[in-house]
Amino acid sequence: MSASISSVRVSSGVGGLDEMLKGGFPQGHVVLVLGPPGAGKTSLGLQFLNEGLAHEERVLYLSLEEDLAALEATARQFGWNFDDARKKNRLKMVLMDPQHASNAMKRIMSELPRELDEWKPRRIVVDSVSLLSLLATTDAERREVIFNLAAACRHCGATTVFVGESDPAHPETSRDGLAEYVADGVVLLSYDEDPDRHRVRLAIRVVKMRRTAHLRSRQPYTIGARGMEVDAKAVDLTSL
Ligand SMILES: Nc1ncnc2c1ncn2[C@@H]1O[C@H](COP(=O)(O)OP(=O)(O)O)[C@@H](O)[C@H]1O
Numbered sequence: 001m002s003a004s005i006s007s008v009r010v011s012s013g014v015g016g017l018d019e020m021l022k023g024g025f026p027q028g029h030v031v032l033v034l035g036p037p038g039a040g041k042t043s044l045g046l047q048f049l050n051e052g053l054a055h056e057e058r059v060l061y062l063s064l065e066e067d068l069a070a071l072e073a074t075a076r077q078f079g080w081n082f083d084d085a086r087k088k089n090r091l092k093m094v095l096m097d098p099q100h101a102s103n104a105m106k107r108i109m110s111e112l113p114r115e116l117d118e119w120k121p122r123r124i125v126v127d128s129v130s131l132l133s134l135l136a137t138t139d140a141e142r143r144e145v146i147f148n149l150a151a152a153c154r155h156c157g158a159t160t161v162f163v164g165e166s167d168p169a170h171p172e173t174s175r176d177g178l179a180e181y182v183a184d185g186v187v188l189l190s191y192d193e194d195p196d197r198h199r200v201r202l203a204i205r206v207v208k209m210r211r212t213a214h215l216r217s218r219q220p221y222t223i224g225a226r227g228m229e230v231d232a233k234a235v236d237l238t239s240l
């Protein structure tokens with residue numbers, strides 16, 4: 001890990017989550033946001049970047065999943081104006097098409113670290129490392145690409161969100177089984193099913209956050225017209 005990681009906190013942009021983290025993500029961390037489809041991982045990534053844009057930071061979204069128009073539409077529906085930031089060269093959104101795996105791998109392993117060092121984004125989102133790991137053809141290559149990308153993100157001084165799909169059989173681990181070890185922090189999004197009442201509740205838990213006395217409890221969150229919001233004060237999920 002980089003020795004340059006400071007005690008400065010970076011706001012996640014998600015109301016309540018910073019409270020769970022005692023101030024936000026430690027600057028320079030790579031944080032894995034893990035969860036099943038539809039839990040709000042992409043929304044959280046966009047919200048994290050929007051918070052940076054609100055502070056005039058340079059931010060980068062590396063997408064292997066949704067095309068850029070879809071991501072912008074999501075941002076727009078939450079009321080976040082990414083157009084303006086892109087025109088001012090404070091936002092870069094890069095789509096790496098998993099269909100062209102070898103091009104994408106080459107770009108991540110050789111060009112991207114240089115681009116990051118030159119452009120120096122303050123925040124990076126990689127959506128998703130699960131798809132990234134699928135680009136690799138061997139286990140060794142899979143490890144290498146995830147380790148290298150995390151190292152490049154730390155090296156340029158950014159605070160980074162790695163989005164990861166959770167393994168359906170073991171929801172607390174990622175599909176690739178690697179990202180949680182590479183990351184400095186893991187935030188888990190999950191559904192709480194309540195078959196009797198036909199309700200599905202969303203819950204968030206900080207599983208790991210190096211150098212942070214974070215909450216360990218599961219707290220409820222919602223996704224609404226202005227994005228994600230965590231209720232860090234709820235004490236009993238069963239009463240919701
Ligand atoms: N404006 C909104 N109001 C309420 N819920 C929303 C809104 N926009 C998105 N959602 C919820 O967020 C989910 C999508 O979140 P997304 O960030 O794409 O999840 P993931 O990346 O984890 O698959 C949708 O399936 C929907 O349930």
Ligand SMILES: [Mg+2]
Nearest residue numbers: 041042043065
């Ligand atoms: Mg997504």
